[in-house]
Structure formats: C-alpha cells, structure tokens
Amino acid sequence: LTHLWSLAVEEQFYVLYPWLLIATFRRRRATVVLLLSLLAGSFAVSVVILRIDPAQAFYLLPSRFWELLAGGLLAYAQINVWKQPSRRVANVVSLCGLALLPLAFLGPHSSDFPGWGALAPVAAAVLLVGGGPEAMLNRLVLARRPLVFVGRISYPLYLWHFPMLSFARTRYGTLSTGAALAVVALSFVLAYLKIGRAS
Numbered sequence: 001l002t003h004l005w006s007l008a009v010e011e012q013f014y015v016l017y018p019w020l021l022i023a024t025f026r027r028r029r030a031t032v033v034l035l036l037s038l039l040a041g042s043f044a045v046s047v048v049i050l051r052i053d054p055a056q057a058f059y060l061l062p063s064r065f066w067e068l069l070a071g072g073l074l075a076y077a078q079i080n081v082w083k084q085p086s087r088r089v090a091n092v093v094s095l096c097g098l099a100l101l102p103l104a105f106l107g108p109h110s111s112d113f114p115g116w117g118a119l120a121p122v123a124a125a126v127l128l129v130g131g132g133p134e135a136m137l138n139r140l141v142l143a144r145r146p147l148v149f150v151g152r153i154s155y156p157l158y159l160w161h162f163p164m165l166s167f168a169r170t171r172y173g174t175l176s177t178g179a180a181l182a183v184v185a186l187s188f189v190l191a192y193l194k195i196g197r198a199s
Contacts, residue, residue: 003162005059012061013068035073042066050115067122074126087134094131100124156191
C-alpha cells in the first residue's frame, strides 16, 4: 500500500493551497509572486533533497509541492489571466506538451526523480491541459471516448493496480507478461465498477 502516499501528499496540499490564495486574494500580483516563489523553492528542495535522501524527496510534501502547485497555477491563470487563448495559441501549447511526452516517458531515471526528472512530465501535463478543449490535439485525439474512459477511471485504477500486482507477486513470484496483463485487466474492471457505483 506504499502507493497511498500520494493521498497524504495531496490532502496536505489541499489544506495549504486555499490559505495561500485567501492570504493574497485582494492582490493578484502578490498571489502570482507567492505561488511562483513557492514553486521555485519546492523544486529547488526537490533537487537538493534528492541527492541527500531520495526516499524523503519522493514521498514528502516539500519536494513534491511544486508539482501540484503547477496545476494550481494553471487553474489560477485560466481563471484570472489567460481565460481563453486563441485556437492557434492553444494548438501550439498542446503540441509543446505532446513534444515533451517522450522525455516524460523515457527521460527520467529513478535516481533523477522527482527533481529534474519530474520537470518534463509536469510541464507536459500543464501544457496539454492548458491547451484546453479548443486545441486540435485535445479535441481530435484526447477527447476520444477510449481516452476519456481511461481518464475517468484513472484514479481508482491507480488505487487498484498496485496492490493487486504486489499481492500477485507475493503469492506467485515473478509474473509472466500475460499474468501481469491479466492482473492489470482485472484492475481496469474493478476501477470501472467503482466509477459506475459512484455515478
């Protein structure tokens, strides 16, 4: 159940982030400066702590705060600054995010993550979301039903797949590719049932 660390980090972020916005809500520039400063500071902590204690860098909020804050800054910008980019700008933004995906998948080595290794996946996610529904890539590819379906069940899928693979490996040892795929497929079914029950 080690993967549940993300719940703890998210909840800590959700407790702190609104208070940062409340503290500066009357001064938009102060809000942006504060959030950017915290993002840069947390990223620096991530890079430094990774060299000293990789487990602490991976699991604790100070070194992961910037990743969540990147999404918070995007939301803040979309509401207060950059409400509706032109279609051309949206296309460029989302294509830049797509261009970063190979680095996100292939670039980071475990010894460089989070730190610099997390920069490409975070930037790719921010740019793809920032492109919005008008971007061609988002509209024609990411809005397709199979991808939307995976997106809808992604969180329960995340919660299910890790313990199921762990229990299977504990019980049967190293899994064949077919067995691992069968466990992941079962995780998809359970995630779908969870979403169906919730809705």
